[in-house]
Amino acid sequence: MNRNKVLVGILTIVLVFILLAGCGKPAPAATEVEIVESPADESNSKDMGEYGKQAETSGVPSPISGIYTEPENISRRPIAVMLDNQSKARPQAGLDQAEIVYEALAEGGITRYMAIFLMNEPESIGPVRSARPYFIEKALEYDALYVHVGGSPQAFIDLKELKVADIDAMSRDGSIFWRKNHKKAPHNMYTSTNALRKAAQNSGYKAEGDFSSFAFNIEDTDINGRQVSSIEIPYFKDYHPSFQYNVEDKKYDRYINGKPHLDEISQTHLQAKNIIIQKCDTEVIDSVGRLEMTVTGTGTGYFITNGKMIEITWEKKARKGRTKYYDENGKEIRLNPGVTWVELIPMKLENVFQ
Structure with missing residues (x-):
């Protein structure tokens, strides 16, 4: 070829x-x-499993990615985490287990990520960074728990007015967010999905999400x-x-x-389908x-x-x-x-x- x-x-x-x-x-x-x-790709292979590598379909498809998993993995609320992308924050932890990642500019020409987690539960996610209004609007599409460390003035207004399920490190203790020593503050705030679900429970947030999913092909389709x-x-x-x-x-x-x-953490080379x-x-x-x-x-x-x-x-x-x-x-x-x-x-x- x-x-x-x-x-x-x-x-x-x-x-x-x-x-x-x-x-x-x-x-x-x-x-x-x-x-x-x-060049044209003549392959007609199927691509149905986790990140496209599962040999056969089993369970149910995630509404976030269309990847098949066990029902209990998607019968909970999605988590949207703001991630730092300044040079001192790289590399980030947990992106290899996100099902959708958004990237957009913040101030000063830098970009920031928002990773959406549902079927996977990484033990380390970070560095976590601050909220921005346009990311909040994207998180609302998944009725997600919105995770961040502080935010812009408008972001704080939107979090309140839009009644976002807000998990802000500025108001949580060290069992939910913690700083690691291998990077310098403010580029070293980390968390985990288990800790975030504990925080959501403590705040009385509902456990399941209510949102409409993307449409997915049943088989891999050009x-x-x-x-x-x-x-x-x-x-x-x-x-x-x-x-x-x-x-x-x-x-x-x-x-x-x-x-x-x-x-x-995994040193996995990130891919997008x-x-x-x-x-x-x-x-x-x-x-x-x-x-x-x-x-x-x-x-x-x-x-x-x-x-x-x-x-x-x-x-x-x-x-x-x-x-x-x-x-x-x-x-x-x-x-x-x-x-x-x-x-x-x-x-x-x-x-x-x-």
Whole structure:
């Protein structure tokens, strides 16, 4: 099979951040998404188990990932954890067991993750970091326990007004959150799913979630789109995530600044079965560089799986509603069973596509 990669396009999303006078943090540079063509994959293998490697289906599919597991693993409430992605915080623990991970800009050009856990219960998750409003809106889509350490002023307002099941390290003891010595504060706050469920019980939060799930294919299914082998999203300076298609696994290996993105504990190379790139109106709102990112409403983006990409539109009718993604025919997309990474990227009307 010819593996030579042919460049088919560079999708450039330009966002100019105007910082207020006196702000000491730089504005992010233009963000571009580079998509490189890959040879057609003639494989028609099934991909139904945990992260696509289970030999046969058993149990029930997770509403978060479509991966089959035992019923007791999904009869509980999802957990959404904010994770630090500054260079001193890397590598993170627990990402290898997340079923969905969201990445978006915070202030100063850095990005932050929100990992969603349901069927798996990692014993170490971190470093945990602060809340932002647009991440809260995404967590609400799963009726999740929302886990963080502090937050922006607007985030605190939203947590109260939206009645979020809030688990904040600032108001919890050392049995729920703890600092590790191998990293320096504030990049060393950790927790576990067992500790978080204990905290939820202590707070009287309901034990089960109430949310609508994504639509999943029963069998691993190709989409009728452009063939892609490489995706790069250079948010800013040291925040350049990329994905390289692994033909053998039929998944995308994830990289940070050109190096494999590994889990801190397992040293597993993180992979994505599905990648959603969601373009959002974004603007700087204060002198610290905090952002307002519009994730409720409508917009456009891209869906990538099995080495192919299609253009999509997205719609979220209410802050607590689920984001729905549609293909060019207006049909809601179906994800393949497996891990999904959602990249929330800024956009302006003057986007240039080449």
